[in-house]
Amino acid sequence: MTGRFALMIDPVAADEHRSDFADTFKQVDAAAPALSVGELSTQRGDGVFESIGVVDGHAQEVVPHLERLAHSARLCDLPAPNLPQWREAIERAASQVGGGESVIKLILSRGVEHGPTPTAWVTAAPATDFAEVRKNGVRVVTLDRGYDLDAAERAPWLLLGAKTLSYAVNMAALREARRRGADDAIFLSNDGFVLEAPTASLILRFGDSFITPAPNGGILHGTTQLSVYEHLEARGFEVGYDRIPASHLTAADGAWLVSSVRLAAPITAIDGTEIPLNSPLTTELNTYLLSPRT
Incomplete structure (x- = not known):
């Protein structure tokens, strides 16, 4: 793929009998x-999105996305989006990419202000080349997200569990991490619990057990994290979800940021404390994540 592909979608009502949305x-x-110019996605960030990794023309984890x-x-x-319609749009977009890694973005906004439809x-x-990050890892700092778990x-209107287009805070957190000499960040609740990274889920290893913050408290349930857990369970490891105190971070035997396009990036340091890097396991995880998955 040499450039970008874009497809506008005319939202349609759910129709279980329809099979062609061309x-x-x-x-x-x-x-x-x-x-x-009246589009609310650009004026107010009023919309939602998903980023789907594509490997050799195959869109990954379409169902959970x-x-x-x-x-x-x-x-x-x-x-409510008509999911069969969106699936067909994803298939059409995936057919436009060549070999290697690409990224498909799905965007649904409230539309034009006072307009009739979203x-x-x-x-x-083409996706960014994350080969070096997957191999050598990232150094992260912890940042206060500004709310408790x-x-x-208590305040569902904050939309903390939605993947919205309002990503200014996430981007500001990445800039702050870099100002502190790190590559990325991990958000903490102000009552001392681990949340997630600005653009990724967090997985920690303690012995032969793997844990990720429970998908509450405004944490997105990561699609790539689910795939990693599927692989780890098949390998006989114990996986789980829990409230993780921030004090447990630097005691981990391994840590990864995982996302749809970057895949599994090992964390090598948290707030300056070195974290063990397991290169063979990281390579295994990324090999699995690059294999076709639905």
Whole structure:
């Protein structure tokens, strides 16, 4: 794939009998203007999205990504996406990429202000080369997310469990991490529990057990984390979810940031404390994550 591919979607009501949505798609020039100036995704970040890794033309983890898109839409009071329609759009976008790694983005916004329907589109583009990060790892710092672990339950209007287009805070956290001499960050609740990274899930290893923060408190249930757990369970390891005190981070026997495009990036240091790097296991995880998965 040499450039980008973009497909605008005309949202349609759910129709279990419909099998072809070709007339609801419009391919547009990915380098040309396509959105109205009144579009709320750009004015207010009022929408949701998903990023799907593509390996040699195969879109990975499509089902959990679509389920999470629907979950985010529900939290944001957006119309429920027609998942068969989105699946067909993903297949069309995946067919436009060549070998190697690419990324498909799904975007569903509230549309034009006072408009009748949401705006929806899918893009495909070459992925960033993360080979070095997967091999050599990342150094991270912890950052206070500014709310306690129960905030999402008390204040659902904060949309802490939705993957929204409002990513300014996440990007600011990455810039702050780099100002502190690190590559990435891990968010902590202000009552001292581990949350997630700005653009990734966190997996910790303690002996032969692997643990990730429980998907509450505004933590997204990571699609790649689910795939890693599937592989680890098949290998006989114990996996689980829990509330993880921040003090446990530097006691881990291994740690990874995992996401759909970067895949498994080993953490080599947390707040300056070195974390053991298991290169063979990391290579095994990334080999699995690069294999075709639905």
